[in-house]
Amino acid sequence: MTTTTQATAVTGAVGTAHTRVEGRDKVTGAARYAGEIPFDELAHGWMVLSTVARGRIRSVETSAVLRMPGVLTVLHHGNAPRVDSDYVGMLGTPDPTAAVFQHERVPHMGWPVALVVAETSEQAREAAEALVVHYEEEPHDVTFSAGHPDAYQVDGFMPAVTEKGDLEAELAASALVVDAEYTTPEEHHNPMEPHAATALWDGGRLEVVDSNQGTAWVASEIANMFSLDPASVRVRSEHVGGGFGSKGLRAHQVAAVMAATGLRRPVRVVMTRRQMFSLAGYRSPTTQRIRLGARADGRLRALDHSSLSLTSTVHEFVEPSAGVARVMYDADAHHTANRVVRLDVPTPTWMRAPGEAPGSFAVEAALDELAEKCGIDPIELRVRNEPETGPVSGLPFSSRNLLACFREGARRFGWADRDPRPGLRRDGRWLLGTGTAAASFGAGAGPSTAAMTAEADGTFTVRINAADIGTGARTALTLVAADALEVAPDRVQVRIGDSDFGPAWIAGGSMGTRSWAWAVTAAAGELRERLALNTGIPPEGITVRSDTTAAIGALAQKERHSFGAQFAEVAVDPATGEVRVRRMLGIFAAGRIVNPLTARGQLVGGMIWGISMALHEEAVRDRASGGHYGADLAGYHVAAHADVPLVEADWVDDPDPDDPVGIKGIGEIGIVGAAAAIANAVWHATGVRHRHLPIRPDRVLSANSAGGSSA
Ligand code: MOS
Numbered sequence: 001m002t003t004t005t006q007a008t009a010v011t012g013a014v015g016t017a018h019t020r021v022e023g024r025d026k027v028t029g030a031a032r033y034a035g036e037i038p039f040d041e042l043a044h045g046w047m048v049l050s051t052v053a054r055g056r057i058r059s060v061e062t063s064a065v066l067r068m069p070g071v072l073t074v075l076h077h078g079n080a081p082r083v084d085s086d087y088v089g090m091l092g093t094p095d096p097t098a099a100v101f102q103h104e105r106v107p108h109m110g111w112p113v114a115l116v117v118a119e120t121s122e123q124a125r126e127a128a129e130a131l132v133v134h135y136e137e138e139p140h141d142v143t144f145s146a147g148h149p150d151a152y153q154v155d156g157f158m159p160a161v162t163e164k165g166d167l168e169a170e171l172a173a174s175a176l177v178v179d180a181e182y183t184t185p186e187e188h189h190n191p192m193e194p195h196a197a198t199a200l201w202d203g204g205r206l207e208v209v210d211s212n213q214g215t216a217w218v219a220s221e222i223a224n225m226f227s228l229d230p231a232s233v234r235v236r237s238e239h240v241g242g243g244f245g246s247k248g249l250r251a252h253q254v255a256a257v258m259a260a261t262g263l264r265r266p267v268r269v270v271m272t273r274r275q276m277f278s279l280a281g282y283r284s285p286t287t288q289r290i291r292l293g294a295r296a297d298g299r300l301r302a303l304d305h306s307s308l309s310l311t312s313t314v315h316e317f318v319e320p321s322a323g324v325a326r327v328m329y330d331a332d333a334h335h336t337a338n339r340v341v342r343l344d345v346p347t348p349t350w351m352r353a354p355g356e357a358p359g360s361f362a363v364e365a366a367l368d369e370l371a372e373k374c375g376i377d378p379i380e381l382r383v384r385n386e387p388e389t390g391p392v393s394g395l396p397f398s399s400r401n402l403l404a405c406f407r408e409g410a411r412r413f414g415w416a417d418r419d420p421r422p423g424l425r426r427d428g429r430w431l432l433g434t435g436t437a438a439a440s441f442g443a444g445a446g447p448s449t450a451a452m453t454a455e456a457d458g459t460f461t462v463r464i465n466a467a468d469i470g471t472g473a474r475t476a477l478t479l480v481a482a483d484a485l486e487v488a489p490d491r492v493q494v495r496i497g498d499s500d501f502g503p504a505w506i507a508g509g510s511m512g513t514r515s516w517a518w519a520v521t522a523a524a525g526e527l528r529e530r531l532a533l534n535t536g537i538p539p540e541g542i543t544v545r546s547d548t549t550a551a552i553g554a555l556a557q558k559e560r561h562s563f564g565a566q567f568a569e570v571a572v573d574p575a576t577g578e579v580r581v582r583r584m585l586g587i588f589a590a591g592r593i594v595n596p597l598t599a600r601g602q603l604v605g606g607m608i609w610g611i612s613m614a615l616h617e618e619a620v621r622d623r624a625s626g627g628h629y630g631a632d633l634a635g636y637h638v639a640a641h642a643d644v645p646l647v648e649a650d651w652v653d654d655p656d657p658d659d660p661v662g663i664k665g666i667g668e669i670g671i672v673g674a675a676a677a678i679a680n681a682v683w684h685a686t687g688v689r690h691r692h693l694p695i696r697p698d699r700v701l702s703a704n705s706a707g708g709s710s711a
Helices: 021-026 062-066 121-130 167-172 215-225 252-262 273-279 358-375 378-384 400-413 474-484 512-532 549-553 594-613 676-688 697-706
Strands: 044-051 055-059 073-078 112-118 130-138 163-164 178-184 198-202 205-209 233-236 268-269 288-293 301-311 333-342 426-427 428-440 449-454 462-464 492-495 542-547 561-573 578-589 646-651
Touching: 044 121, 044 252, 044 273, 055 062, 055 073, 055 112, 055 462, 062 073, 062 121, 062 288, 062 428, 073 121, 073 252, 112 198, 112 492, 121 273, 130 205, 167 178, 167 301, 167 333, 178 205, 178 358, 178 400, 198 252, 205 215, 215 233, 215 512, 252 268, 288 358, 358 378, 378 400, 400 428, 400 474, 400 561, 400 578, 400 646, 428 449, 428 578, 449 512, 462 474, 462 512, 474 492, 474 594, 512 542, 512 549, 561 676, 578 697, 594 676, 676 697
Parallel strands: 044 268, 205 233, 301 333, 462 492, 578 646
Antiparallel strands: 044 112, 055 130, 073 112, 163 333, 178 288, 198 205, 198 268, 288 301, 426 428, 428 561, 449 462, 449 542, 561 578
């Protein structure tokens, strides 16, 4: 193991394995999740979703339902309070996806058309299922394809296009060219804990008890949407059973606030698993064309990456898959472009490594194809194309230890013994192959505030509006605070998930722990100065506050990323088309690792998700109805225990030079490149390129019988 062992603190809590500080509460059930916290006078809302993919609501037949047992109200576009659906949220763009019951238009199958509220959840559900809604149906288009005539270029959260040099001239002059189209399907995050919120008014303040990735974020969006004073909205979210990008402001919180306001009592709305498939966001399918032009020695003359994703007619969300090439590889001519097409489908959203996950599949598979054409080892090809500065930006990298990851990974995986020729190794009926791919993900920090109290009993309390969505962030911050205070971790209590703690970055963009740790470190520095004055601690303790806005704003412009090298070994049964992953190894350069135990869990979890992405996950939309086939975790396949072999994740020393703790962030990089490594291994096993995910048995079979690449 190569865990960082910097001696920057007396206690050295950072860098040593710690079980979760709330672990006992979670396994004993003492930790309550949003949908199970009791409230007096609690009423239950059940959402009714549209059964047509496009059209208008003609009528909502409420009278029969209002006479059903326990029913308190039915909210719909005809009677719900008006909200400001054009507000600009924390992340910069208006997003009316959660602005429910505002109009009669139905933009997709599964759009919320009503909320039935009743005394019990069962009564609400029964009434919701009995509610008759009449629609005026219109023709819909849910068919995503590379050639869709309505596709257009769009920026999203990064520029749509980057361009350098004369692409066509460099391609024409290239000794070797790869020109291929890769596709990835619609994928869903579906965290284990469904979205759930309870809204209530308490002493003139609106309180929402929720499961989300940032309570300040959700609170500010609710305040904006309902035109409330931000100080009058409090959102809490203490324990979160997974988020992956899906847990921001969504229909359930808005519906709960509307109902609680009207009924003057607490109202809880929980999404069902099936509802999550249209209300929780998802990853858009992509079609990506890659063109690589290289000299005979593999050095790139041309790199072209164009990606198309879809979004809804409600909100323009872009899955920016072409962004990853802007970081990874340079070429004399460089072109990347993201396009989108608006269809009659639910709004997609951030899903773990948005852009990088599907983008890395295409880029890293294309690199493998180029390696084959050049007759160069895939790792050596990456060495030859390692950029010195940002390929598009020209900016220096804060640190870039990609090659160290490949060196360490190759050594541990046994890469040197690999025969590059495909289709040669066998184990009985199984064809065996190995593959590799690179990974990267942005390493940033967002402004955050923290409060730290030296208590009279010698302990310390940290209050920071962090979100622990299962990552172990609460534990990581405990370790960071302990080191910064030079005390043992058991003297530190970290309280999170409450918008009243003040603004802080969200659990998103792999920036959570780094952003919060920065604020905690700053507060600890100030508190230690105060304690050094030696005036004694009064009964209420001594509290200091920190705000990292200025420090983070002063960071120099650089390319800031984590990197990694993914390795996979697969076995393919050519008679059945079955692909089994036999082992995976990921070596990451992802900053200083705060807690090796939970960090390994994060990275391995991402890699397992890569297995899922490579072999299983695919939400299939029915063109006729516009809805999903099998919108549940039986119909939507994810890697199950038997699909997951030995998966190892480790890291090389890579402290971030510009971070007070050396952190970069590890939330998302684990999935990046993982599917490409598996697809490349399938090629090595069979000699067949699979450019369309997932690599299903039928695709393996038909490709083998066609003797070429998969369709
Ligand atoms: Mo992540 S997709 O930024 O929650």
